[in-house]
Structure formats: C-alpha cells, structure tokens
Amino acid sequence: MSWKPVLESAGLDAWIVRMFASIDERNVSWLSALARRCEEAFGDALVDLVPSYTTLLIVFDPLSVSPSQARAIICQTLVDLEPEETAHEGEVHELPTWYDARVGPELPRVAEGAGMAVSDVIEAHSERAYRVFALGFAPGFAFMGLVDPRLECARLNTPRKRVPAGSVALAGLQTAAYPTETPGGWNLLGRTSARLFDRERDGFSLLRVGDRVRFVPVSREVFEREGGNTAPLEPIT
Numbered sequence: 430m431s432w433k434p435v436l437e438s439a440g441l442d443a444w445i446v447r448m449f450a451s452i453d454e455r456n457v458s459w460l461s462a463l464a465r466r467c468e469e470a471f472g473d474a475l476v477d478l479v480p481s482y483t484t485l486l487i488v489f490d491p492l493s494v495s496p497s498q499a500r501a502i503i504c505q506t507l508v509d510l511e512p513e514e515t516a517h518e519g520e521v522h523e524l525p526t527w528y529d530a531r532v533g534p535e536l537p538r539v540a541e542g543a544g545m546a547v548s549d550v551i552e553a554h555s556e557r558a559y560r561v562f563a564l565g566f567a568p569g570f571a572f573m574g575l576v577d578p579r580l581e582c583a584r585l586n587t588p589r590k591r592v593p594a595g596s597v598a599l600a601g602l603q604t605a606a607y608p609t610e611t612p613g614g615w616n617l618l619g620r621t622s623a624r625l626f627d628r629e630r631d632g633f634s635l636l637r638v639g640d641r642v643r644f645v646p647v648s649r650e651v652f653e654r655e656g657g658n659t660a661p662l663e664p665i666t
Contacts, residue, residue, distance in 0.1 A: 434448050434507055435447040436503060436504070439486060441496055442488055442489055442490070442491045443486060444486075444489075444496075444499060445486050446485045446487065446503060448460060448463065448483055448485065449482075450483065451483065454575070455512075456482065456483060457562070457638075458512035458513045459510070460480045460485050461512075461513045462513045463506060464478045464480060464485060466506040466510065467485075467506055471489055474489050474494045475490075476489055479565075481562065481572075482563060482572070482574075519561065519637055519641065521558065521641045522636060524597075524606060524642060524643070524644050525621060525622050525645050525655055525657075526555070526597050526619050526621045526645060526646060526652075527620055527621075527622075527649055527657060528547075528554075528555075528619035529619055529620075530547075531661040531662070532593075532596070532617070532658075532661065533617045533618040533619035533620065534662050534663060534665070535582075535598075535616035535617050536617070536618045538582075538616070538664070539580060539599060543580055543582075545579065550580060550618070551619075553576075553577040553579060554576065554599075554604070554618060554644060555643070555645065557643075559574060559641065560573060561641070561642065562574060562638065563638060564637070567608065567609060567611045568608065568633060568634065569608030569626035569634035569635065569636065570605060571606070571636040571642070572603055573603065573604050573642055576603065578602065581601060581602050582601070582616050583601070584600045584601075584614040584615060585615070585616065585665050587614075588612055589612060589613055590612050591611075591612065592607050592612065592615075592617070593610055593620065593658055594608060594610050595607065595620045595621045595623065595625070595657065595658060596613070596617050596619075596620055596662075597617070597618050597620060597621055598615035599615060604644075606621050606644075607625075608626035617662065619644075620658065622647075622655040622657035623635065
C-alpha cells in the first residue's frame with residue numbers, strides 16, 4: 430500500500446483511519462481487513478465500525494478504553510496489515526429500474542453532456558455491477574461506484590427539496606438509489622421499484638457495504654406492476 434494510513438480524532442469516543450487518498454475498488458479488501466482486526470482487538474469495547482470509500486471510522490466505549498489507549502490499539506492493528514484475499518463480497522442485487530426522463534429528468538442532460546444518445550447512457554449505466562462503498566447521508570443510502578467515466582457529472586447547482594424514494598442517480602463517478610424521500614442534489618436517471626429501506630427488515634437497509642448492485646432496465650409496465658412510483662418530476666433549470 431503506497432498511502433501511509435493517517436489517524437484523525439473524531440471526538441472522545443472515535444478515531445478515523447484514513448487509509449487511502451482516492452477512491453478505488455481495491456480499497457475494500459484493505460478496509461475489510463482493518464475492520465476485522467479492530468473487531469478482534471477491541472472486543473466488547475467496540476461500539477461501531479463505519480467504512481467509507483477511503484476511511485474507517487472506529488467508535489469505542491470511552492468507559493472501557495481511553496482515546497489514547499484506543500489509538501494505540503488501532504496502531505497495533507495496522508502493523509503488517511494485509512488486504513483480505515477473500516474479502517467479503519456481499520450479495521449481488523438486481524434493481525429493476527425504469528430509465529425515463531419523466532422520473533429521471535436529468536437523463537437527457539447527462540446524455541447531452543456525454544455526447545451520447547439516451548439509450549447509450551442507459552446501457553452504460555446498467556451494464557456495470559457497482560460496489561457498495563459506504564452507507565450514509567440517509568438511512569439505507571448506499572454510495573456506489575465507479576460509473577463509466579463518460580457519465581461523470583457534477584451535482585446539481587440547486588438541490589431538490591424532495592427526491593422520491595427509488596430515484597436512481599449520478600454524482601461524479603458515483604451512483605445511488607434514494608431509499609426514502611429526502612432532499613438531494615444528484616442527477617436523476619430513473620427510478621427503481623426495489624424497497625431499499627424497510628423497518629421490518631433485519632438491518633433495515635437492503636444494501637450493505639461490500640454488496641454489488643446491478644440496475645436492470647425495465648419497461649414502465651413492469652415497473653408499475655412491481656409497485657413502482659410513476660409520479661413525474663420536473664427537471665431543475
């Protein structure tokens with residue numbers, strides 16, 4: 430690993446280990462290895478582990494270990510750390526997605542910016558299996574990547590106050606599907622009928638870090654039959 434890990438304090442009960450300087454799918458095996466070591470080293474003193482694209486947030490019980498003791502434990506876990514050869518691949522999810530400007534109002538804009546036909550954008554976005562790098566922003570919101578570089582696009586200048594649940598979106602080289610209705614500034618391409626967040630489900634979220642996701646294009650008829658919301662959404666101008 431060329432990047433030297435850096436520890437950053439995140440309060441009296443947490444440390445952030447910055448493992449990498451840039452997003453790369455190969456980061457996952459390193460972060461998984463560190464998380465496993467931390468689970469073993471902290472034992473009952475571990476409260477939570479939150480992986481991201483390049484970091485691991487380690488939350489501990491300050492009544493069991495002090496911040497300095499926690500730092501020492503983390504430093505020890507980093508000694509001779511090696512990526513997991515059989516890193517957790519997670520599940521593979523296929524999300525039926527209706528790609529259409531009525532529910533994905535930025536779809537034509539993304540196509541124009543990429544110099545591609547709308548059909549080619551749909552093909553480019555749906556042909557990849559995306560790794561879930563992190564969960565955050567909203568319950569069940571999975572940050573996934575990396576998308577075809579031709580589709581790279583900036584966030585909207587003016588975020589929407591309401592983005593419908595199931596909205597499939599792009600921002601930079603990331604993609605995601607909104608699990609619930611929330612504000613959001615990503616470029617919307619369509620909508621999935623998959624239930625991404627469910628309070629009756631163990632863990633609530635359908636997607637977990639390490640999972641892979643494919644967006645499978647379906648017709649409006651199939652989308653509606655599977656319970657998809659077809660309410661149109663206006664583009665942001």
